[in-house]
Structure formats: C-alpha cells, structure tokens
Amino acid sequence: xxxxxxxxxxxxxxxxxxxxxxxxxxxxxxxxxxxxxxxxxxxxxxxxxxxxxxxxxxxxxxxxxxxxxxxxxxxxxxxxxxxxxxxxxxxxxxxxxxxxxxxxxxxxxxxxx
Amino acid sequence: xxxxxxxxxxxxxxxxxxxxxxxxxxxxxxxxxxxxxxxxxxxxxxxxxxxxxxxxxxxxxxxxxxxxxxxxxxxxxxxxxxxxxxxxxxxxxxxxxxxxxxxxxxxxxxxx
Numbered sequence: 439x440x441x442x443x444x445x446x447x448x449x450x451x452x453x454x455x456x457x458x459x460x461x462x463x464x465x466x467x468x469x470x471x472x473x474x475x476x477x478x479x480x481x482x483x484x485x486x487x488x489x490x491x492x493x494x495x496x497x498x499x500x501x502x503x504x505x506x507x508x509x510x511x512x513x514x515x516x517x518x519x520x521x522x523x524x525x526x527x528x529x530x531x532x533x534x535x536x537x538x539x540x541x542x543x544x545x546x547x548x549x550x551x
Numbered sequence: 552x553x554x555x556x557x558x559x560x561x562x563x564x565x566x567x568x569x570x571x572x573x574x575x576x577x578x579x580x581x582x583x584x585x586x587x588x589x590x591x592x593x594x595x596x597x598x599x600x601x602x603x604x605x606x607x608x609x610x611x612x613x614x615x616x617x618x619x620x621x622x623x624x625x626x627x628x629x630x631x632x633x634x635x636x637x638x639x640x641x642x643x644x645x646x647x648x649x650x651x652x653x654x655x656x657x658x659x660x661x662x663x
Contacts, residue, residue, distance in 0.1 A: 481641065529595070538602070539597050
C-alpha cells in the first residue's frame with residue numbers, strides 16, 4: 439500500500455498568494471484529517487471528514503482556510519490569502535471507522551514569506 | 552471531553568538506559584489509547600495501541616506500554632535505549648468517532 443500521499447512536500451510562497459495542499463488517503467479509509475504542526479502550538483486538528491462530508495471544522499483558524507473532499511480519494515486544503523503566520527507543516531491522515539488508528543502522510547512544509 | 556497530559560516535554564537518557572515516557576489521560580468512557588512516534592521531517596507513525604484485553608501492549612522497535620485504569624496512565628517504556636530512538640513521541644486518546652486527542656509530545660534525546 440502506498441500510504442497517505444501529500445503534495446507538494448515543500449511550498450514556498452509570498453504573502454497574499456493562494457496555496458493549495460493536496461492529500462490522497464489510503465484506499466478504503468473513510469475518515470480524513472487535516473492537521474497543522476508548529477513549534478509554538480504543537481499539533482492542531484484543523485478539520486476532519488467522514489465519507490467525504492466535513493464533520494468538525496472548529497479547528498480551522500479563520501475564513502482564509504477552506505477544505506474540500508470531492509471524492510473518497512482526494513482532499514484539498516486551501517489558504518487564501520496566505521500570511522507568514524500560516525508557515526507550518528501540514529499533515530493529512532486517514533483512518534478506517536472502528537479501527538481508530540490514524541495513518542499520517544509525510545506532510546507539506548509551507549513557508550510564507 | 553477527553554484530554555491527554557504528557558509529563559516532560561524533553562527527556563534525555565543514555566544509550567542502553569531505560570526509556571520511560573509518561574502519559575496520563577482523562578476519558579469519560581473506556582479509553583482507546585495510542586502512542587505515535589515522529590522522526591525528524593517525517594509524519595507520525597503508530598508505535599502501539601490499546602483498545603481492549605491485555606493491559607500490557609507491545610509495539611514496534613521494542614517499545615511497550617501498560618494501561619493502568621486506576622492511575623489513568625499509559626506510560627511508554629523500552630528497556631534499553633538506542634540512538635535511533637531519538638524522536639518526538641505523542642500519546643493520544645480516542646475522543647469520538649475516529650477523532651484522536653493528542654498530547655503535547657515528548658522529545659526523547661539519547662546520549663552516547
């Protein structure tokens with residue numbers, strides 16, 4: 439199995455630009471999670487989906503952030519416009535209902551200058 | 552709501568020494584508990600999990616953890632540390648659905 443796939447692995451952009459992060463979960467998994475990790479705030483859950491439907495987006499920092507899951511094999515996290523404080527590593531994870539364990543992707547390191 | 556407390560943001564041990572990373576949880580239901588490891592520039596990787604049954608759980612790389620309900624603890628141990636164990640370790644508890652609540656993490660340093 440290829441595991442959770444994230445792209446790009448690194449993204450450097452200027453303040454004000456739109457950023458789109460992509461995630462392909464493990465085939466057959468019905469939960470998908472987006473996390474953000476920084477030194478200051480640690481690991482934060484941003485949003486999660488069940489069967490492509492957003493369940494809890496209370497962790498999304500503000501309206502500049504949006505996430506979609508158009509089908510079971512693809513999700514995006516978009517930041518528009520980006521700000522320097524959005525610089526972080528963004529992780530996607532997936533899991534199967536009832537097993538609870540989450541499988542993490544390698545992350546996307548975002549730097550906003 | 553469930554919560555996880557990891558005592559010690561940094562732990563330093565000598566190579567060959569016992570590793571003990573502490574985790575206490577708060578849960579209103581019988582907990583499902585996890586330990587994850589994160590190596591530099593990588594995602595989190597599952598080390599071990601407790602759901603039901605035997606309270607002593609063995610994981611990968613020689614790690615194990617014991618669920619103690621009376622102490623609401625799930626401490627992670629390894630008898631002999633190796634340099635390759637240097638990483639950040641996260642304890643987590645299931646909240647609802649498949650959502651996990653993570654602790655703040657403990658960075659393990661192994662000295663030669």
